[in-house]
Amino acid sequence: MTTPGRSFPADFVWGSATASYQIEGAATEDGRTPSIWDTFSHTPGNVLNGDTGDVADDHYHRWSEDLDHIARMGLDAYRFSIAWPRIQPGGSGPVNQKGLDFYSRLVDGLLDRGVKPVVTLYHWDLPQELEDAGGWPARDTALRFGEYAEHVARGLGDRVSTWTTLNEPWCSAYLGYASGAHAPGRRNGADALAAAHHLNLAHGLAGRAIKSVLGENTPLSVTLNLHVTRPADPDSAADRDAVRQLDAVGNRVFLGPMLDGAYPADLLEDTRTITDWSFVQDGDEATCHVPLDVLGINYYSTAKARRWDGISPREQPKGHGDSPFSPWVGDDVEGQLIDYPPVPGPYTAMGWNIDPSGMYDLLTDMSRRYPDLPLMVTENGAAFDDAVSTGPDGRPAVHDDDRIAYLTGHIDAVARAREDGADVRGYFLWSLLDNFEWSFGYDRRFGIIRVDYDTLERTWKDSAHWYAELIRTRQLPAS
C-alpha cells in the first residue's frame, strides 16, 4: 500500500481516545460501586486470562502524568469517558462528590494544557444495581441515564467541548444481551432489541438534559460503530438483501430514531418473529431524535455477508463477522439467516481485516445519507503483537511499523473522503495507552503508548512519535 502524502487544515481536530473502565483502575475507591464489567470480569471464563479492570493503567492515580503525555504529543483534543458508578454509585440518587471531582480535575488539567475535553457519558460501565433491576432491556435504565447526564452537565458545565451520550450502543445491546460476549453476558434476541431501544431513548433523554442545563448550542454527539458489510457475491440479490438486513439491524436501528425520528420499516418487519417492539411507547421516537451537532464514527474493519439457507444458525460455523444475526438474534428469524464468509487479510492481532477502503466508504456514505451533519472519527486504531526491545538509552522501545502503516492507510482514507465532500472534522486514535481490551483483557494492545503491567510505566511506541509529528506538521507523510 502506498499513500501520496496529505495535508490537513489547521482546524482539523487531532485527538486520542480512552474509556474509563479500560484505563482507570481504582475500582473501589472514593465511593465507586461495581459496574457490570466488574461483575463480568470477576466471573471466571468471561475474560481472557481472568483479567479485570481493578488496576488497569491506574490512570485514576496517574492522570496528571497521562495528561502530560497528551500535552507533549500535541493533541488538540482528548476523548475520555465518565464512569457512571463513580458519579452515582448504584446508578441513582445524589452525586458522589469525590467521583465528580476526579473528572473535574481531569477537565481542568486538559484545559490548563490547551487540550479540548471530549466527554463520553457511557462507555459500557453500567452500575450493577441497574443491571440487577433489569439493565438496558428495562425502560427505567434510560430514565436513570437522563438524570445522570443532568448531574454531569451541571458538574462539568461549559468546560467540556463536546458531549457524547453513548459509545457504540450496538456493542451494549448485541454483545451485552444477545451474544453475551460482553457484560452483562445475557443471551436473548428480544432483550437485545429492547436494550437497543432503551439506549436510543437514553441518548435522547441525556441529550435533552445536557441542552437544557447548558444551552441549546452545547455541542452534542453520539458515537456509533457503523458496520461496513459487503455482499459476498455483489451480483447476488439475496446477498445484497442480507447486507440491507444487517444495515437495518446494525446501523439504522440507531440512525433511524436518533437522526430521522423513526425506526425503519424493514427493521421492524425483519425482526417481527423476535419482538413486537411494544416497548416503543408513543412519543419515544421523537424523544430519541434530539438535534445532533456532530456524529462520532468508530471504524476498524469490514465484513462480508451472504444469505444462508443451510443449517440452523446455532450449528453455523462462526465466520469473521460478529453480527447481531449470527447466531444470536437470527436464531428466531426464519428464512432470513445470514452467513459471514471470511474476509481477506491482512489482519490485526484481533483477527480483524485491515481495509482502509471501508473507512472511505463509510464516511462518504454517511455524508450522502446526512449531508448537513458533520462527522468525527472518534475511534480508529489497531492491536498488534508489539515486540519490546532495548533502545540506545537503555529504555524499552517498540518499533510498531505495522501500527504506523495501519494508521497511515486509514488517515489517508479520511483525507480522500474529505476531498470527495465528506465533512469530517477530526480523528481520534484508539488508543492513547495500552489498556483493558474487554473480553481480551490485557492481552491485546491498542495503545500508541506502551504500558508495562508490572511497573505501570508508560513508554512511547514509535507510533506515538509518528503521531506527534503528524499533528505538529498537519501532514500525513507519503509512504
Ligand code: GBH
Ligand atoms: C471499540 O469497540 C470500543 O469502543 C473500545 O472500547 C475498544 O477497546 C476498541 O473498539 C477496540 O476493540 O469481530 O471481526 O466482525 C469496537 C467493537 C470491533 C465490534 C469490530 C465489531 C467487528 C469486527 N467492534 N467488530 S469482527
